[in-house]
Every structure is written in structure tokens, then in C-alpha cells.
Amino acid sequence: MKGSLLIAGCFVSGCLSGWALAQWEITITADFATYVLYLLMFQAGISIGSDKKIKDVLSGIRPKLLLVPLATITGTLGFSALVSLFITRWSLFDCLAVGSGFAYYSLSSILITELREASYGIQAATELGTIALIANIMRELMALLGAPLFVKYFGRLAPVCAGGATTMDTTLPVITRYSGKEFVFAAIFHGILVDLSVPFFVSFFCSF
Amino acid sequence: MLIVIGIMFAGIAAGYLLRKAEFLQGIGKPVSYTIMLLLFSLGLSAGGNREIIDNLPALGGQAFLIAFAGTLGSILAAWAVYHYFFKEKR
DSSP states (O other), X not given: XXXXXXHHHHHHXXXXXXXXXXXXXXXXXXXXXXXXXXXXXXXXXXXXXXXXXXXXXXXTOOGGGGHHHHHHHHHHHHHHHXXXXXXXXXXXXXXXXXXXXXXXXXXHHHHHHHHHHHHHOHHHHHHHHHHHHHHHHHHHXXXXXHHHHHHHHHOTTHHHHHHGGGTTTTTHHHHHHHTOXXXXXXXXXXXXXXXXXXXXXXXXXXXX | OHHHHHHHHHHHHHHHHTTTOGGGGGTHHXXXXXXXXXXXXXXXXXXXXXXXXXXXXXXXXXXXXXHHHHHHHHHHHHHHHIIIIISXXX
């Protein structure tokens, strides 16, 4: 819990700083977050490579690992369908399309805006695209911030499934930290499969 | 995406070559500091983005519901898969 609060605090103070800088017309052009991510990946790599049990990890890749992306997809789509009952503004398939971004916010928001423009018109399509952007950024943040809690109450696979398509990059360091190094290869495998499923599911649900 | 994975494999190679070095065994701590830095810089770009900040109240509620549902659904499914297939038998 302390860890989650600490990183949430870091995010909030980042938001406030970014907002304050924007008020003074200062914009950060360099993609700072990308370089921090690179540093993080390198560190995560070092901790995997220097691990003395690395051979056990590699020999642990089994067909049952396919169950992990399957859990992510069924869990996400099932609950996105449920929540559409409470969102009257959008149809079941709109909610499923947003949910099937699996935290891949850049791709899903662009796809939804483009695919919905013909049927909904540009205004509503942009609105749904923005919802997809915000929802999938939120999902990534939930995966990053919630990882310690998820492990505690739902087991060590929970941060992997929560991370959706991001478990091969952004959320991988957090998974390494809280689920353990044994789950790193499961997370990469999961991230690649879920990532590839995003354009498929988004265009499928936008066709209704 | 490929760059990120490439960098990680470079780190794995570096870590493997340097695996005898004592200081690498305690790499967990600096990783959590970098996670904090990553969250701060994500906040920096979100807070500085007019469109995101202006649209947050109007669309954020619906977005939050979908994000929350998706996360909850997948951690519940993760729990089931972990419980029945991955948990070490004691």
C-alpha cells in the first residue's frame, strides 16, 4: 500500500508540474518519459540477466501460459459488457471496443475515431476516441499503481492480466518488481499476444 | 516497441556478463526509484496536455468506468487461472 501511494504521489505531482508549466507556456518537447522507460527496461534487463535462476525461468515456459492472455481477454471483455449496462450514452459494442484497447491507448483511440466516423459522424466518433484514450491511459495507470495490491489479493498473475497489451514494455518493470522475475517471460509472451489482438478486436466491435 | 524490447535484452546480456558482481543482486531498489520517475514524467505530459485536461471532467467518468471494469475483470480471471493452474502445490 505504501508503495502504491508513493508512486501515485509521483504521478499527481508530475501532473501538477506539467499543468503549472503549461500555464507559463512552457512545453516539454523532448519525450522525457520514453527515455526514463528505456532506463527502466535496461535496469529490468540487468536484474533478469544477473539472476542465478535464469535457466529455470526459461525452461518454465509451457503451453499453459496461453491461459494468461485468455484470462485477460475474457475478463476484460466480460466486464466491459457488464459496465455498458450503466453507460447509456454508448452501445454495448462501443464499450467493448474501448475495453479491447487493453491499455494500448494510442492505437485504440485512433482506430475507434476513424472506424466510428462513418456511422456516428465526426463529433461523436472523436468523443468515443477520447474516451478510449483516457480509459486506456487509466487502465495502464491502474496496472502500474495497483500492482502491489493486485498481487496481495489476487495472486501474482493479476498485475500481468491488468497490464493488458503493455506488459512487454511499460508495466514490465512493475511486474518484475511485484510478481517476481519468474513471471517476466510470461508477461512478455502475454504482452505480445494481447498487443496483436488489439486491432483485431477494436475493428471487430466497431463493425456493429 | 522493438527498441524497448531490444534495450531490455541488452540489459539481460549486460546483467548476465556481470552476474558475478555482488552489487547487482540488490538491483530491486533502484528499479523502484525509476518507476517513480516514470510516473512523474507520465504525469508531466498528461498535466501539460490541454485536450486531456479540458476533456477530463466530461468524458473521464465514462472512461473511468470502462477502465475500472476491464481491470477488475482481468484480475478476477487472473486469480482463477493462478489459483487453478499456477499456484505451487504445498
